[in-house]
Every structure is written in C-alpha cells, then in structure tokens.
Amino acid sequence: MEERPCAVLLKFPGTNCDEETARALEEVGFVTEVIPISALKATSLVGVSLVVLPGGFSYGDYVQSGRLAKLVTEQKIGDTLKEFRDNGGYLLGICNGFQILTQLGLLPEGSLVENASGRYQCHWVKLDKQCATSPFLTHLPDQFEFPIAHAEGRLVTATPEEAKAYRESGAAALTYTDEVNGSFEQIAGLQDESGRVFGLMPHPERFMNAADHYDPDWQSGVDGETSRGSGYYLFRSLFESVTSSN
C-alpha cells in the first residue's frame, strides 16, 4: 500500500482555519495531524513532510500579528523548523501563518503590517503567478483568484528596493494583479531560496471547489476539470512536489 505523506498543522490560541486547511490537504492526498503549540516538541516533526501554519489570529494578534506565535514557537522548539526545512521539509503559511513564517525568518526579510486602507479587508483578489517553478504553484494558471481576509497583509521591506529585488528574483512568487492593501510591489506571497517555504496572504483552502466562487458559472479550465477551485490546484501542486521529492 502506498504511504501518504504526513502534514502537520500547528495550532496556536486564535488559529481558526486549521480544520478547513486539514480538509484541503487530505483531499489532495496528505495525512494530517493538528498539533496545538502547547503539545509541540522537536520530535513532533519526525516523519513529517509538510508543516502548515494555518490562518487565524494567533494570540489575538497582540503586539503584532504573528509575533507571539514566533516567540512561543522558538521557545518551544528552537530552530527545529529551520532544520526541518534544511532537511528537505516543506512549510506553508497561509494568512496569519504567512505572518508567522515571516517573523520566524523563514522567508525573505519583510514584515506584514496594517493594510494601507486601515481596515480589515475581506474580498476576492486576482493574482499573478510570478514563479512558474514554485512547487506550490505548478498546476495553477498564470492568473487566478483567491479570497483574502486580513487587516495586516501589507508586505513591507526595510527599503522599497528590497521588494523590487524579490519580484525580480522570483522570491515574490505571487503578486496581486491590482493594488489591494499597499503591499510593496503588490506582493501577495513569498518563497524562500529553496522554494520549499511559501507564505501567502490569500486563502487557498477557501476555494477548493468551483462552487465556492462568487460567479456561479466559474470554471477553472485546468485539465478540463470543472468542479475544482483554484485552491485545489495549489494543494495538488504541493502534494505532487512533496511525493516526488520523498
């Protein structure tokens, strides 16, 4: 019997997208386990192929979104996530998970701050795939839509030139087609140099089916499939990358 790769979802107080993200991962073939941060140990990641930091409001976004989650994670397991990546593991951060990965220093240097609108934004956005070779994006078309839901999703870098460099190098693997939240270079998602660590503000797990889309006639047009949403193809891309590298 074929062994399915294992994905661990880390759950902090305030994480609230773990169930639907686990469901999305299982739909494409992963075995999943949700681990509360209180139960996390360095050994929890043995035999795991993917660590996911789902969306939500970890620790109430106190101090800054993702900050306390970063501090507590380091306190609990030190550099284990970095070692996990260095040993070939994959990491995905969605929304608050992206903020946490950024704080942990697992992605190119940047920070996710309050939207330029000063408001929580919850709507659909169009996205451009900037890195066709990203293991998270291979099955997605050059342009697609995902929903966003965040107050602190504006990616800033110490200087605007750094963000520009991310776009040129492909580190900014995903960008908004239009101005959405004031992100430098309209960056919606970042990947690290290995390509195995990826964070994005939009929520792929909320668009697993065509029926999730606001247009009832929407079809992905990918592989002649009509019932799948774009989120499915992100998780499917990831599953195939993980299984081909195992």
Added chain:
Amino acid sequence: MQEIYEISDRFIEAGDANELLYEPLKEGLTFRRTRRYEIDFDGDKKAVKKFVKETLLDKISQEFHKGEKPALSDSAFFVEYGMKPGALDLEKEAILTYYRGIEEPGFTINDLKIRQRIYVFGKAADEKVSDKFVRDICNRAIHNWSVIQGNV
C-alpha cells in the same frame, strides 16, 4: 526601577481621524497610533531593553523610543488609554506568559502597563474636541485614560 518604551510604525501613514468617531468632525484631523510599555522591574536594565527589542519591536516596520518624551511631535493632542488596574489585559498576560518561559532573563518584571496612544494632528476647533475622541475610543467600564493637549 521603571523603563518606558514607545513603539511607533514606520510605514503606516496618518489616517482620517473621523474613522475613530461616530460623529464626523469638519476639521480634517488625522491620527496615528503608538503603543507604550511601562515596565517596573528589578535587575539588569540592558536585559530589559534587549527583551523589549526582541519581543515588542519589529525592526523592519517599527521604531523604538525610550523614555517619557512622546514618540511623535506636532500633534494637536493625544489620548492615552489602557486597561484599568484589575481588568484582565490579555495582551499583557500573553507577554508575561512568554516572559515567564524565558530561562534566566536577567531581570524580574514586577509590573507591566500597556497603553495605547492616539496622536491627533491638525487644527482642532477647541480643546473639547478631544472629549469626542475619548467618548468614542475609550470604554469607561475597562479603560482609564488621559489627554495631553498641544504636544507641539
């Protein structure tokens, strides 16, 4: 001993102050927020500063101000508010829980007060304008506050 730190944002521009009010004003005022931490402690001052920088400051997007002097100048006034003594401050508890998990931090926190500051910029019609901000921002049941006029 006490140390005071105020953290301001580098990239967040002043917003329309009417967003804070139920009843818009005509003055065209703007605002910015900061967060102020008052730490009563025993032990090594440098260790406290290191803790604040590592825990409460984002080096990319925020700036760090030490001491009593307000972080931002040229405001018409600012409202400073925080949780009343005895009210449950979840942010404070989250920070202290993390602090308690640090092995040998080099200092002991006796008390931590977290205050929000709303700096309002522009020409307010009179000093009573600040009352409207207090009314709509502060919750009398859980907050205490002060207003500092003319921080120019």
